[in-house]
Amino acid sequence: MADASYTPPKVWTWDKPNGGAFADINRPTAGARFERELPVGKHPLQLYSLATPNGQKAAIMLEELLAVGEAGAEYDAFLIDIGEGDQFGSGFVELNPNSKIPALYDRSTSTRVFESGSILMYLAEKFDKFLPQQGQARAETLSWLFWQMGSAPFLGGGFGHFYHYAPEPYEYPINRYAMEVKRQLDVLDQNLAEREFLAGDDYTIADIATYPWYGGLVINNSYNAEDFLQVASYENVVRWAKTIEARPAVKRGVRVNKTSGPEELRVRERHSADDIS
Numbered sequence: 001m002a003d004a005s006y007t008p009p010k011v012w013t014w015d016k017p018n019g020g021a022f023a024d025i026n027r028p029t030a031g032a033r034f035e036r037e038l039p040v041g042k043h044p045l046q047l048y049s050l051a052t053p054n055g056q057k058a059a060i061m062l063e064e065l066l067a068v069g070e071a072g073a074e075y076d077a078f079l080i081d082i083g084e085g086d087q088f089g090s091g092f093v094e095l096n097p098n099s100k101i102p103a104l105y106d107r108s109t110s111t112r113v114f115e116s117g118s119i120l121m122y123l124a125e126k127f128d129k130f131l132p133q134q135g136q137a138r139a140e141t142l143s144w145l146f147w148q149m150g151s152a153p154f155l156g157g158g159f160g161h162f163y164h165y166a167p168e169p170y171e172y173p174i175n176r177y178a179m180e181v182k183r184q185l186d187v188l189d190q191n192l193a194e195r196e197f198l199a200g201d202d203y204t205i206a207d208i209a210t211y212p213w214y215g216g217l218v219i220n221n222s223y224n225a226e227d228f229l230q231v232a233s234y235e236n237v238v239r240w241a242k243t244i245e246a247r248p249a250v251k252r253g254v255r256v257n258k259t260s261g262p263e264e265l266r267v268r269e270r271h272s273a274d275d276i277s
């Protein structure tokens, strides 16, 4: 149901929180809101994150690199609690001027990296893993990686927001985004009817990027939408998601910087393999 009485003013102004989850932290301006240095651990790679789907991508990648023996991928993962506004501290904003998790700092090269897709590419290239070096295979992997980066905001910011987080249900945006998300699931389903993984026979950063979002939707009931979207009907996506879910590195990665869900699965900070038992 739309608010029929609303006429947009000539100039939009921000005068009050708009209701709904996360309304308290949203403002129409960028930049640091307070001074706070980031903690630094002992490893070259420093991850500042939270176990949302975007955050899980980075932790899964680091765990996958460690699982294939890349000892240089040892990392410290510090919690950025976005509900508390940690992303607006000056130290975090220096790493990511967009104030969103995840952000990575590579102390060995003094390199900051933000945007989860960029973090996956940086790590894939640094260790020459999970991203083919050239040609068609590399192009296909990057195509699916960027497909995910462009598509997920319709799932999370669009469908997830209006179906799950908004203060009340509105038919117009829910219809619009349910249509788009089902179309995206069909894109994935048709692709995965032909292939084991998104880019072909091999597991790549495209799968690592896509699993926390669309895998979550089809096998972990994200937004309590499994019936509404009839997610079980996307059988190839379900098969793919279950394959990825079973990987030990994925099981570890999804728990890093986790502050919700069963207590025994939470790992607020990660500084060594022993932190994820």
Ligand SMILES: N[C@@H](CCC(=O)N[C@@H](CS)C(=O)NCC(=O)O)C(=O)O
Residues within 6 Å of the ligand: 025, 052, 053, 054, 055, 082, 087, 099, 100, 101, 102, 114, 115, 116, 117
């Ligand atoms: N395109 C970005 C999106 C990151 C993003 O939206 N992060 C959310 C959590 S999933 C966040 O930090 N939100 C805090 C805020 O908006 O203030 C990426 O993929 O890294």
